Amino acid sequence: MSDVILALDTSSGTRTALVRDGRVLATRTQLDARAHAEHATPLVAEVLTEAGIAVGDLTGIVVGTGPAPFTGLRVGLATAQLLALAVDLPVWGVPSLDAWAAGAFAADPGLEEVLVATDARRREVYEARYVRDPGAPGGLRRVGDFAVHRPDPVAGPVPAVGTGTTLYPEAYPVVVAAVDLDPGRLADIGLARARAGEPVPLTPLYLRRPDVHGVPGGREPLAPTTPTPAAEER
Amino acid sequence: MAVSEPLVLGIESTCDETGVALVRGRELLADVTASSMDEHARFGGIVPEVASRAHLEALRPTITAALDAAGVTLADVDAVAVASGPGLVGSLTVGTAGAKALALGLGVPLYGVNHVIGHAAVDELVHGPFPERFLALVVSGGHSSLLLVNDVATDVVELGQTLDDAAGEAFDKVGRLLGLPYPGGPHVDRLARQGDPAAIAFPRGLSKGRELARHPYDFSFSGLKTAVARYLEGRADAGEEYSPADVAASFSEAVADVLVTKTLRACAEHDVRTLVIGGGFSANSRLRELAAERCAAAGVEVRIPPIRYCTDNGAMIAALGSALVRAGVAPSPLDLAVDSSMALSLVSVPA
Secondary structure, three states, X not given: OOOEXXXXXXXXXXXXXXXXXXXXXXEEEEOOOOXXXXXXXXXXXXXXXXXXXXXXXXXXXXXXXXXXXXXXXXXXXXXXHHHHHHHOOOEXXXXXXXXXHHHHHHHOXXXXXXXXXXEOOOOOEEEEEEEEOOOOOOOEEEEEEEEEEXXXXXXXXXXXXXXXXXXXXXXXXXXXXXXXXXHHHHHHXXXXXXXXXXXXXOOOOOOOOOOOOOOOOOOOOOXXXXXXXXXXXX | OOOOOOEEEEEEOOOOEEEEEEEEOOEEEEEEEEEOHHXXXXXXXXXXXXXXXXXXXXXXXXXXXXXXHXXXXXXXXXXXXXXXXXXXXXXXXXXXXXXXXXXXXXXXXXXXXXXXXXXXXXXXXXXOOOOOOEEEEXXXXXXXXXXXXEEOOOEEEEEEEEOXXXXXXXXXXXXHHOOOOOOHHHHHHHHHOOOOOOOOOOOOOOOOHHHHHHOOOOEOXXXXXXXXXXXXXXXXXXXXXXXXXXXXXXXXXXXXXHHHHHHHHHHHHOXXXXXXXXXXXXXXXXXXXXXXXXXXXXXXXXXOOOHHHOOOOHHHHHHHHHHHHHOOOOOOOOOOOXXXXXXXXXXXXXX
8 A cells, every 4th residue: 555645744834745665655745934824734735636546545634843933833732733633644744944854865865964043033043963874764763852942053164954044144155945844844854763663742842831921910939940961962 | 393493502712611501492401511610719820731631621511511501412412602702812723623533523503602692692591582682791700891783693793991900900910909809700790789989089081071972882990900009008118007808899880880981972872782791701790780770760671680691601602602503693713713812893703
């Protein structure tokens, strides 16, 4: 039986792909950074229609878990989870930054290490470092933890990808060219990990605590955010 | 055997409750609610991001629990209804995104419905079909609205709403002034029962002269809340004792008096003989007493659903969805947008 995987990512715009046995049958991207809830399900319906696949023919759903701005991120997760519930399918979570890294490794066969930096708003970036690892499902391995912080001017000579590299070019002098977040790669990584029995949690990678400012009558502030280990290293 | 009526699954996620219910016709099969209220209590108010995170965690398990409780499966569902406004954007977004995927996956129509009108619609599940026209007073921590309902699925006219604080919000604020725990509404209500409602003459907002003429059916509670604060400051400055129970009772009286007086005025002007009161604030004991007393005198029937259907829940959304299906209203498009300030005349998002 062939694998028919729907991938959905709402970490930067809304992106979806329909992948059968490693081949992308249809894909849609809507870069609108705000209206994820409007676009997600209609785009999924479009790729299904274009590929001539009924929703009942899907065998799995892969969803990007961020890190990303919260409201958009939740659209992808809610959409994927309830579509999976409706059709009784497995749903697997893959960090969105993993797909960026996979794109970089595919674009440059000589690349062994890559830094992914995406827009976290508030003049900050989400970051993670990856190495190529042919033995790992999906062909890559994350080194260290996810972090959110100001773009770091000493990010160093590690080639970088992601929306953060175009927003803060001074912080990322070496960039892997022509890489975009491809939901097809998200599908590949998710399927490979699920098959290998690796964890594919649906936990959203928020990285930041809820902002309690502006709550009417809010009195008790939250404890300051604990820096992630990756942030402490810097 | 008669063909059974359509089964509607309703999803509510406008504020801090994740509610899912199943309604067939006017029969409620199951109603399950998950609340993040305890997580907000320590901040003294609802933190939107905390609520949104809780919705995402609760959505799928709440749906599953509601299906189990109703003894049905998703394959039995004929339509999905979701509250797509008004409410908190982050909260609305989780439920609406999920509802769309559910509708696509099941191949059934989607209705993006108005949360406030849902507070009135739910009464049909309790007290049976609505009369030809009725007035709905929807009062909660987020809303204080007076609606003329000619048909709950197709024709709702907004007569008025609060210009500042909602009734429940004013109670929470006065609760804080009196040093009561959050949410203050129920605490103020309990305290008020021990006090004298005529002890302090607190103002009735938009109830006299030109203000009344300009805003016959609108409400304003922020001046009242300020009057309570001034009264308490005045006693403190003068080093005088005061009775918190009298303050709570006089304040409650002012809120209930304005709500009931304006509502009955609207009943008279529009020749309506039925009033439905919904929303979490309809649990307020003084509002219930005063509405029952004055409506009986005016010959207006009052319908108030039990409190579990007055707080935010999935049943109100499923009930309104069911009314829309019954009326043959076209479903909403899958690209519908959430609308945090959805107009109260909009029952559902049009195709």
